[in-house]
Amino acid sequence: VDVLKLYSNMRKSMLPHFYSANFDSATSGVPAMRSLALEFSRDYATRMIDQQYMFGNSLMVVPVTNPTNVITYYVPSGLWTNLLTREKIQGPCFKSSKLDMNSMPILVRPNSIVVTSSSDPSVGISDVLNNITFTVFELTNGEIAATEVFSTTGTNSGVINILKEGNRITVRTDGFGTNKRIILNGVKNVVSVSESIPATSDFGTTIDFTSKELVITLG
Secondary structure (H helix, E strand, O other): OHHHHHHHHHHHHOHHHHHHHHHHHHHHOOOOEEOHHHHOOOOHHHHHOOOOEEEOOOEEEOOOOOOOOEEEEEEEEEEEEEOOOOOEEEEEEEEEEEOOOOOOOEEEOOOEEEEEEOOOHHHOOOOOOOOEEEEEEOOOOOOOEEEEEEOOOOOOEEEEEEEEEOOEEEEEEEOOOOOEEEEEEOOOOEEEEOOOOOEEOOOEEEEEEOOOEEEEEEO
C-alpha cells in the first residue's frame, strides 16, 4: 500500500508534465513515450537500448524488470539527475544499481524544467496553470530552458523560459496564474531575487513568485 501511494501521489503531482507531453505528441506526431534512439539519434549506443524510454524530451524512465532488482541502464551524454534521489550521473555511461520497491531510475535531462502541481495530490488538481511548480535541473550557461504547459482542456497554455548568464538567472513566464514556485535543483548560492525570499533545502533553493519575470542572482 505504501509503494502504491508513493507512485500514485507522484503521478498526480506530475499530471501537468504528463498531460503537456501527451498534448505535444498529439500535435507533433512524435510519441510521448519514445525510444532513446529517436531522441538521441547521433548516439549509436542508444540503438541497442530496448528496456528504457524517454517520456517527452526531458524524462528518461528505466522500469525495473529484473526479479533480483539489479539493473544496468544507459545514461546519454550530459549531467543527468535522478528525480527521486537527486543523485547526479555524468553520461555517457552504463550504470548498475540494486533497487528496492520504493525506487526506480527516473532521470531528468540537463537544462530541463519538470512541471508539477503545487496542489495537495490527495484532493486532485483543479487548476493546472494556477498551482504550479517548476523544478529546474542543470541549467546550461547561455542556453534557454523552456517548456509549455497546457490546461486540462487544452484550450490555453502557459510558457516558461529560463536563461542563465553567468551568475544571473532570468525567469520569464506567460499564461500562468499568480501562484507559482520555482525550485533550482542543487543550487544553494542564491544571494538575491527580484521578489520573494528564497528558501534553501537539501534539494536546492525554492522561490515563490507572482510576477511574469523573476531575476535571480547567484553568489
